[in-house]
Amino acid sequence: MQFFIEVLVGGLLSGVMYALVALGFVLIYKASGVFNFAQGAMVFFAALTFVGFQEVLPGWLGLEADSSAVFWLAFLLAFVAMIVLGIATERIVLRPLVNQPHITLFMATIGLTYVVEGIAQMVWGANVRGLDLGIVDEPIAWLMDNYEIGVSKFDLFAAGVAASLVALLAILFQYTKVGRALRAVADDHQAALSIGIPLQTIWRVVWAVAGFVALVAGMIWGARNGVQFALTFTALKALPVLILGGFTSVPGAIIGGLIIGASEKLAEVYVGPFVGGGIEGWFPYMLALAFLLVRPEGLFGEKHIDRV
Amino acid sequence: MLYREAGQFKATYAEDSQIFPIRQDKIGFWLLMLVFGVAVPLLTNEYWLKAILIPVLIFSLAAIGLNILTGYAGQLSLGSAAFMAVGAFAAYNFILRIEGMPFLLALVLAGLTAAAVGILFGLPSLRIKGFYLAVATLAAQFFIVWALVKFPWFSNNSSSGVVTAQDVTILGYTFVSPEAKYVLTFLIVSFMALLAKNMVRSSTGRAWMAVRDMDVAAQVIGFRLMRTKLLAFAVSSFYCGVAGALYAYTYIGTVEPEGFNLDLSFKILFMIIIGGVGSIMGSFLGAAFIVLLPIFLDNVVPAIFGDALGAGFVSNFQLIVFGGLIIFFLIVEPHGLARLWQIAKEKLRLWPFPH
Numbered sequence: 001m002q003f004f005i006e007v008l009v010g011g012l013l014s015g016v017m018y019a020l021v022a023l024g025f026v027l028i029y030k031a032s033g034v035f036n037f038a039q040g041a042m043v044f045f046a047a048l049t050f051v052g053f054q055e056v057l058p059g060w061l062g063l064e065a066d067s068s069a070v071f072w073l074a075f076l077l078a079f080v081a082m083i084v085l086g087i088a089t090e091r092i093v094l095r096p097l098v099n100q101p102h103i104t105l106f107m108a109t110i111g112l113t114y115v116v117e118g119i120a121q122m123v124w125g126a127n128v129r130g131l132d133l134g135i136v137d138e139p140i141a142w143l144m145d146n147y148e149i150g151v152s153k154f155d156l157f158a159a160g161v162a163a164s165l166v167a168l169l170a171i172l173f174q175y176t177k178v179g180r181a182l183r184a185v186a187d188d189h190q191a192a193l194s195i196g197i198p199l200q201t202i203w204r205v206v207w208a209v210a211g212f213v214a215l216v217a218g219m220i221w222g223a224r225n226g227v228q229f230a231l232t233f234t235a236l237k238a239l240p241v242l243i244l245g246g247f248t249s250v251p252g253a254i255i256g257g258l259i260i261g262a263s264e265k266l267a268e269v270y271v272g273p274f275v276g277g278g279i280e281g282w283f284p285y286m287l288a289l290a291f292l293l294v295r296p297e298g299l300f301g302e303k304h305i306d307r308v
Numbered sequence: 309m310l311y312r313e314a315g316q317f318k319a320t321y322a323e324d325s326q327i328f329p330i331r332q333d334k335i336g337f338w339l340l341m342l343v344f345g346v347a348v349p350l351l352t353n354e355y356w357l358k359a360i361l362i363p364v365l366i367f368s369l370a371a372i373g374l375n376i377l378t379g380y381a382g383q384l385s386l387g388s389a390a391f392m393a394v395g396a397f398a399a400y401n402f403i404l405r406i407e408g409m410p411f412l413l414a415l416v417l418a419g420l421t422a423a424a425v426g427i428l429f430g431l432p433s434l435r436i437k438g439f440y441l442a443v444a445t446l447a448a449q450f451f452i453v454w455a456l457v458k459f460p461w462f463s464n465n466s467s468s469g470v471v472t473a474q475d476v477t478i479l480g481y482t483f484v485s486p487e488a489k490y491v492l493t494f495l496i497v498s499f500m501a502l503l504a505k506n507m508v509r510s511s512t513g514r515a516w517m518a519v520r521d522m523d524v525a526a527q528v529i530g531f532r533l534m535r536t537k538l539l540a541f542a543v544s545s546f547y548c549g550v551a552g553a554l555y556a557y558t559y560i561g562t563v564e565p566e567g568f569n570l571d572l573s574f575k576i577l578f579m580i581i582i583g584g585v586g587s588i589m590g591s592f593l594g595a596a597f598i599v600l601l602p603i604f605l606d607n608v609v610p611a612i613f614g615d616a617l618g619a620g621f622v623s624n625f626q627l628i629v630f631g632g633l634i635i636f637f638l639i640v641e642p643h644g645l646a647r648l649w650q651i652a653k654e655k656l657r658l659w660p661f662p663h
Contacts, residue, residue, distance in 0.1 A: 035439045096639040103384055106439060107581055108638045110574060114631030122624040236570075239443045247439070275458065282454050285447030289432055292444060296436045 007269050008262055013155035015261020016162045017224070020217040021238035022245070022253040023165070024210040029247045030186040031206040033102060034094065037109040040235025041116040042211060045085065047218030047227045050078040051131050052124040075215070082211025085116070090203050117232060126229065131222040158220045165216060166254060169209075173250075178205055186248075240288035246298030255299065260284045312657045327505060345494055349487040357486040358559075360603065364596045365490075365497045366554045371579040371591035372504050373547030378577075379586035380508055381540030382520025383433050383441055387448035388548050388576045393568035394422040394452060395549025396556035397462050400471050404464055411476050415496070415553050422549020423542040425452070430541025434534055437523070449570055456565035463565075470564040473557045489558040496554065500547065505588045507543070516540050517586075578630065582637050584646025593645040601633075602626055 021043055028036040036042075053074035061073075093108055173179040184192040185202045193199055221231055241260045245252025267283045291298075311332045318324045328334045348361065374388045399418035403409050429448040433441050456462050456469060463469040476483040476492065483489050507513055515536045518526035527533050556563045575598055583594020609622050641647055 093635055093639075100638075100642070102438065104638055104642060106384075106442070107577070108635050110577070111631040111634030111638070114627045114634070116631075118624045118627030118631065122621065122628070126620055126624075236446070239446065243440060243443050278454060278458060282447060282450035285443070285450055289444050289447045292432055292436050292440060296440065 007265050010152070010155065011262035011265030012258050013152070013159050013261070014265065015241075015258040016155075016159045016254075017217070017220060017257075018237050018241045018260055019254045019257025020158075020162050020165070020213065020220065021235045022241040022257055023162075023169070023250065024213040024217065025238060025242055026245075026247065026250055026253045027169070027206055027210045027213065030250075031182050032094065032185070032203050033105075033189075034109065035102065035106045035247070036112075036210070037106060038089075038112040038116055039210065039214060039238070040232045041113040041120070042082070042085070042214040043218040043221065043235050044227075044229065044231040045116050045120040045218075046078055046082055046211065046215035047131065047222040047231060048120045048124045048129075049081045050074050050215065050219060051129045051222065051227050053077045055129075078215055079212060082215055083208040086207025086211045087204050090200065090207055094203060095200065113232075117229075121229070128226050128228040129222075131219060131227050154224070158224075161216060161220060162254070165213065166250065169213075169250060172209075178202075182206065237284055240284040243288040243298055244291055246300040249298070249300035252298060252300035260287065263287055311659070325509075327509075341498070345491065345498075349490050354486050357490045360599060362486070362490055362493055362559050364592075364599045365493045366551050366559055367576065367579060367595035367599060368592045369497050369500060369554065370548050370551035370576050371583065371595050372501060372588060373544045373551060374576050375580045375586065375588065375591050376504060376508070376516070376547065377540050377544035379580055379584075379590075380513060380520060381516040381537065381544075382523075383430075383437070383537065383540060384439075385445040385544070386442050386570070386573050386577065387429065387445040387452075388544075389568040389570070389572035390449045390452035391422045391426055391545040391548035392552030392555060392572070393456055393563075393565055394425050394545075395419060395552030396563050396568070397456055397471070397565070398422065398549065399553035400473060400556065401462065401464075403474050411478050411557075415550055418553040419546040419549040422552070423546040426541045426545025426548075427538050430538050430545075433537050433541065446570075449573055453565045453568060468564065469566075470562060471556075472562045476557050483558070493554055493558045496550070500550065501588060501592075504547070508588065512539065578634055580644075581634055582644055584644030585642070587644070587646035589649065590644050590646030593649070597645065601629070605629060 021039065024039045024042065025036060028034055028039070051074075054070060057070050057074055057077075061070075089112060093112055094105070097105055097108055171179075173183060181192070181197045181202055182205070184195075184197055185199060189199065192202075217235075218227075218231065221234060225231070225234070237260070238257075241253060241256040243256075244259055245254070245256025264280050264283050264287075268280045272279050311330060313329060316329070316331055318329070328337055344361075349357065352361070370388060370392055373391070374385060377383050377385050395418040398421035399414045402414040402417050403411070425448075429445065432444045436444060460466070460469070463471045476489070478492075483492050508516070515526070515531050516539075518529075518531055519533065519536050519540075523533055523537075526536070552568070560567075579594035579598045580591060581594070582597050583592065584590025605626050606622060609625055613621075637644060
């Protein structure tokens, strides 16, 4: 039982990290109807940029390498880089493709994935780097002593970050002027345009916010597994999360992430040994697939009705 | 005689429904076939055959497969490489386990195996479409590669799943030299391309296009959605499967499941985007473009920038060029190279009196 709980909690917490990536997808999809396949590449780009600045800044400014000034400056610069990337994407890729079929935009973001990956590695090199956030990846002593359940501090920290990020986004969406405009655009592009909401500004804002989410996700994933190219594959795991939760729902992304994370770890531990292990790689997709057959629009997605 | 229909009369239905209605096209086509079928294997060297011509042909076949599914039937798939893997490993096992299995029969059986798997993974398309389906096909991609690695039976218990393709023997003749392998690949690919061309011109193809343009409307006017969609998945996977088997037997010889990864699937998708979505000829143009581009960049980039930048630079530069081209084509010419060819032909039809 203890082992079960340990696996379950570990799975749920890693699910939070998937949810962080999925959040970026949902934001862009909600606001612009673009299924941004490049979100994974953006996570990689953001993490690499952050680590890269962390490496070069001390030399440029003559600061201590592990001072908090370097950390926050690198964070700021990486965020600026994400904003620039978002604006460039809007300007170069999305604007000429307005009113194209969704599938065309989707394929364009696959192209964007390659460009972003190429640029990231060209600028910062392809070496695997460590990323230290100052939180150790070890079990919490209190839980370990009293219940003998190992829950990593780091995972808990990641969950906390994710929760605050979601809260922040919810406030942004619900209570600010930009948020209202975002929701209006998500509802109906034309109606939003006709009452004077600047569509392109909104898109830039959304891409910048998605860039910020990617940066946070990238830092957490990078601290976990090292900043490396494999990050883009981990980010692909966010796709079944989206399918489960529905493309248009922020809570869906979180709950979908939890379900995927937990079930994937449980399946690996309890089913994996019978088929030779390694099923983590495809299990989420199969789960999502099976789920789609029952509920094609996901848990919280909007029901889509086709009319001739 | 000028290049146009006027003056070239058709008196029978057969003449009316031919692929190349204009005589010059017909002559050009047969010339092309002669050049690539006879002159090329006689004149080129081994490098060209092995590194460029054979892969272009094989990827064309895979691209035709994906084009049938995505371009004609409108179901986006990100798992074509997995179906190629099924074909490659099925052919390997059929030849390995059945005594005296003829190569061509093994090829067909490999295609059929891939088609069966394709139908299985096509089933969700009855309920879902668009992005959801694209993600669902990712399930096929990851699951199939995993299964081929994990169950050693598929690779005859070789460690890490690497298999070496047996010799290709048809009617006692063993295809060893690159020229022989090229001609074999050329014949198979041309035959299957012709088949595909006729399929998409027939009622089958029209049903696919109706489903692509709007499946609810197609259903209302009496197309059977399930049959049409699953047929598209089956035929597409058949083509990918045969391409995969050829990939193993006439191209690289030694294959492992990991070779058929997501990157390869994307490459095939890029081929049809650049070549032309919904065009058989586009599949060939796209495959040629995607195969030649890295070779071109490998030779040109160091020549311009010097060797100082290192190999990593070239491969990253390639990524950027690939991605950039995809975006460029989607923005500027969504119908790809095939459309440019068509425009050129339409211009030629009016030349030299455009008014």
